[in-house]
Amino acid sequence: MGNLTTQLGRLLTVALGGLFLAAGGSFAEDAGNLYNTNFDINAGLKYFERQCSRCHGFDAKGNDETGAPDLTGRLARASSEVGLFNIIRTGIAGTAMLPVAADLPDSQVWQLVAYIGSLSTDPANIDLPGSVASGTSLFTSKADCNSCHMVNGQGGRLGPDLSRVGERRSPEELLSDMLNPHIDVAPRWWTMRVTDSDGAVREGLRMNEDSFSLRIMDEELNLWSYPKNQIESFERVEASTMPSYTQTLSDSEIDDLVAYLFSLRKEN
Ligand code: HEC
Ligand code: HEC
Structure with missing residues (x-):
């Protein structure tokens, strides 16, 4: 497998590392970031410009003079949201990377996490092997x-x-x-295999289902509706058709x- 699979493996390893960190007590729980709407990303950006850009740069791409690294790609010290949260909350001991103000609410730290996360999913910052x-x-x-x-x-x-x-x-x-x-596979994409009262079998995507009827769409995009009491049997296939x-x-x-x-x- 190509590059990406290796990256996947690496991601998994560091995600586990992140969980390990989270077990350490006063750190954030691994519930994921609840502050990740566009509003939050924007609030994170504003805070970043005020408090972080003087070292990391306005574009967050780092600065050789201050030694503050590029935050737009894969981070060396954190690969989970929780790991990132903890770096911002506690700083990196023995470096210029100080913790944020102790009275800064967790919600604002999460907004910073959301902002930094948005940088790494910006396609301009990601170097993918494919064309x-x-x-x-x-x-x-x-x-x-x-x-x-x-x-x-x-x-x-x-x-x-x-x-x-x-x-x-x-x-x-x-x-x-x-x-x-x-x-x-989301239920919207499950397949139904219906055998009607004449024994004819038809398969299609499950479009609608309630107590009384069933509607499916076959490969040619034809819709078929069945009153459930006229069906011999039906079977849900929860696999993808892909x-x-x-x-x-x-x-x-x-x-x-x-x-x-x-x-x-x-x-x-
Ligand atoms: C005074 C300069 C300075 C300021 C201000 C600063 N940083 Fe840093 N930051 C650094 C340095 C230097 C490092 C690298 C520390 C090391 O790993 O040796 C760093 C590292 C980091 C890392 C880890 C990067 C990685 O690759 O793992 C993150 C994340 C980070 N900073 C986020 C922030 C955020 C968010 C703010 C604003 C709240 C901020 N920094 C403010 C200097 C700064
Ligand atoms: C026979 C129909 C079919 C073909 C052919 C097909 N897909 Fe799909 N694909 C689906 C269905 C149905 C789903 C939704 C169920 C699932 O998650 O697998 C899906 C899901 C996906 C998703 C996830 C989308 C999302 O919103 O989460 C991606 C990405 C995708 N397909 C890419 C591709 C690519 C690339 C190809 C060609 C190499 C392809 N598919 C060929 C039917 C197909």
């Missing part, structure tokens, strides 16, 4: 992803619209979406698709 251009063409040619997925109004309806997937999924998650599509691409695409093709998907955002 966006190759990924773009693979998507609609060899890999045929567009038969199920829509991007900017073009493509199929048998999977989620991916026009802005880069905003909600990290490169690691996008990679996992392609290699292990059956993990965590195949895994481990066998059919090469590592570098998968990297290209990850780079393309990650570039899909509102601005485009």
